Amino acid sequence: MEPANAQLTHRARVGDALDLLHRVLHPYIEREMRAVYGDRWEREARGVLHGKPIETWDTSDLLTLLYTKFHPVFRDIGHEGRSWVSLLREIRKKWAHQGTLSLDETRRTLETAILLLRAIGAEPEAERLEPHVLDLMRSELEERLAPGEDAAWMEKAREAIEARKEAVGRSRDRTPGEGVRALWEAGVRRIRTLFHRPPSEPLEVRRTLLDAIEHAAEPYRRDFPFNRLVVHVCVPDERTRQRYEAALERQREPFAVAVLRRLADARIPVPASLHVSWRFHRTPPKKLEAAFEAVPYHIEWQRRRPAGTATLKVLRGRAHKEQYVIRGGAPVTLGRQAEVTDARGRVVWRNAVAFLDYEDDRLTEEEREVHATISRVHARIEYDETEDAFRLYDAQSTCGTSVVREGFLVPFQVRQQPVPLQDGDLIYLGKACLRFNLGRPSGRAPRRGRPPRSAT
Numbered sequence: 268m269e270p271a272n273a274q275l276t277h278r279a280r281v282g283d284a285l286d287l288l289h290r291v292l293h294p295y296i297e298r299e300m301r302a303v304y305g306d307r308w309e310r311e312a313r314g315v316l317h318g319k320p321i322e323t324w325d326t327s328d329l330l331t332l333l334y335t336k337f338h339p340v341f342r343d344i345g346h347e348g349r350s351w352v353s354l355l356r357e358i359r360k361k362w363a364h365q366g367t368l369s370l371d372e373t374r375r376t377l378e379t380a381i382l383l384l385r386a387i388g389a390e391p392e393a394e395r396l397e398p399h400v401l402d403l404m405r406s407e408l409e410e411r412l413a414p415g416e417d418a419a420w421m422e423k424a425r426e427a428i429e430a431r432k433e434a435v436g437r438s439r440d441r442t443p444g445e446g447v448r449a450l451w452e453a454g455v456r457r458i459r460t461l462f463h464r465p466p467s468e469p470l471e472v473r474r475t476l477l478d479a480i481e482h483a484a485e486p487y488r489r490d491f492p493f494n495r496l497v498v499h500v501c502v503p504d505e506r507t508r509q510r511y512e513a514a515l516e517r518q519r520e521p522f523a524v525a526v527l528r529r530l531a532d533a534r535i536p537v538p539a540s541l542h543v544s545w546r547f548h549r550t551p552p553k554k555l556e557a558a559f560e561a562v563p564y565h566i567e568w569q570r571r572r573p574a575g576t577a578t579l580k581v582l583r584g585r586a587h588k589e590q591y592v593i594r595g596g597a598p599v600t601l602g603r604q605a606e607v608t609d610a611r612g613r614v615v616w617r618n619a620v621a622f623l624d625y626e627d628d629r630l631t632e633e634e635r636e637v638h639a640t641i642s643r644v645h646a647r648i649e650y651d652e653t654e655d656a657f658r659l660y661d662a663q664s665t666c667g668t669s670v671v672r673e674g675f676l677v678p679f680q681v682r683q684q685p686v687p688l689q690d691g692d693l694i695y696l697g698k699a700c701l702r703f704n705l706g707r708p709s710g711r712a713p714r715r716g717r718p719p720r721s722a723t
Contacts, residue, residue: 277373280399281362284380285326287396288355291389292329300332303340311336327363330356338534344386346485350478351383357474374403472514473522476564477529483566484535491536495569496526498545499552501559508547515545575650577657577688577705579620584637584699585630586622590708593619593657595650601696602645602662603638616644622699640666640697646681648688657703658685659694666697 300308309321315335316328333341333352341348358376362368368376377400384393476498484491498515502508515522523543530537551559558565579591579599593599599619607616623630625638642664649658661668661681668681671693678695679686688694690705 277368277370278362280373280403281358281368281376284377284396285355285359285362287392288380288383289326289329291384291387291392292326292333293324295387295389296329296332299340300336327356327359330359335532344383346478346482348383348386349481350474351379351386353474353478354379355383370403370406374400377403472511473518473525476514477525479562479564479566480526481529481533481535483568484530484533484537487568488535491538493568493570494538494540495542496544497567497569498543499555499558499565499567500545500547501549501551501563502547503549507563511545511547575655575657575705576707577703578708579694580702580704582693582700582702584622584641584696585634586620591620592707593648595652595657599648600644600662601647601701603641603643607643618643620701622696637698641699642666642697645696646694649685651687654687657688659688660685664696669695671695 296312297308300312304311312332313319313321315332316324319328330352333344334349334356337344337349337352344352355376358368358372358379377396381393381396381400384390384396480496480498487493500511502511518525520528522545523541526543527537527539527541548555555565575595577593579593581589587605591599600617601620602616602618603622604624605618605621606614607618609615622638622641625635625641627638630638642662644662645664646662646668647660649660650656651658659668659670659681669678670681670686670688671678672689673691688703690703692703694701694703
């Protein structure tokens with residue numbers, strides 16, 4: 268817990284930076300919006316700010332305009348600039364609500380303000396904040412490691428910061444403007460690597476990932492060909508994993524919804540059915556080693572084939588329907604009775620393809636004999652999207668599951684390993700038989716013929 272006087276110093280520095288942004292952004296936003304909308308610029312801006320009069324706009328309102336009108340007006344600051352605006356909006360909200368600001372947050376806020384000021388051409392104002400950032404770096408360095416823990420590293424970093432601070436001061440006296448900017452970009456960015464570490468707060472992690480996703484989607488603005496997003500995250504320890512899980516899973520707005528909203532705001536035409544998932548890796552997979560060198564995450568777009576469709580037609584035995592249409596997604600269960608209950612009458616299994624019970628009065632003696640070989644929990648069919656194939660699994664049935672395929676004399680017995688189904692396969696559940704065909708019923712003519720007497 269930082270002392271109260273340190274908190275006051277952090278709040279004062281952030282407040283000064285926000286005031287400086289307000290003075291610079293107001294004329295910049297008016298100039299840029301007037302260039303796009305002409306005399307209608309104020310009406311457009313007030314539409315974003317719910318009618319708020321121009322004389323009452325604060326820093327939060329100006330940042331909101333920058334973020335919301337990024338695509339039609341402020342694209343010159345780039346997508347990195349939009350990310351800086353997003354971070355500053357969050358910090359300003361925390362500052363306004365008397366939230367606690369850490370030394371690290373204060374430093375990053377000032378650094379981000381400098382980057383944004385440079386992006387809009389406010390060089391002198393950016394220079395005013397640079398010494399404060401260097402002071403915070405020095406203070407943070409003293410806090411990061413206990414005395415004697417790594418004295419050589421600390422001394423080297425301290426000397427680098429002091430040298431950079433003096434160089435910036437001398438350059439400002441001799442050649443203001445571009446000379447200071449070159450020093451800043453060449454030197455301070457190098458020093459920042461000493462402080463580089465993964466985001467620590469869940470909201471910061473979430474924002475960082477959303478920024479990375481938007482940046483990765485930008486090249487496909489005109490034609491977005493993907494329907495699946497996988498976020499790969501390298502988590503070397505349990506604490507890091509918990510931090511990312513908190514950002515991805517434990518927020519009020521689901522991460523998938525946040526992704527769709529962010530990309531919609533950026534006017535990137537992603538499909539509403541975009542499937543978002545994430546994978547944690549203890550060590551980087553071989554194919555992603557290069558991607559994980561710079562950051563601990565990687566955004567991967569995938570083009571998933573649409574889920575397949577197939578039909579099951581009952582040829583021997585009597586089910587609740589003669590024909591079933593199955594689609595990729597949830598597994599399709601097959602067995603006797605629609606609902607399987609335990610000794611207490613609780614439902615423990617539901618069959619999507621349900622044959623009548625062998626004691627049903629509607630069955631003939633021959634059908635009873637067939638149905639007696641069907642287990643209540645007999646088999647299931649699952650769609651493998653990576654192989655674009657339906658697979659048949661046996662659920663440890665009593666009389667077994669097998670597949671008869673044209674051109675093969677011996678049936679395929681489904682035991683511990685599933686069997687990939689092909690068009691025209693005959694599926695046997697004991698003595699009951701179904702024909703499997705790819706596609707919808709209307710997509711192909713029904714095949715004639717009866718199944719062989721037995722395949723078991």
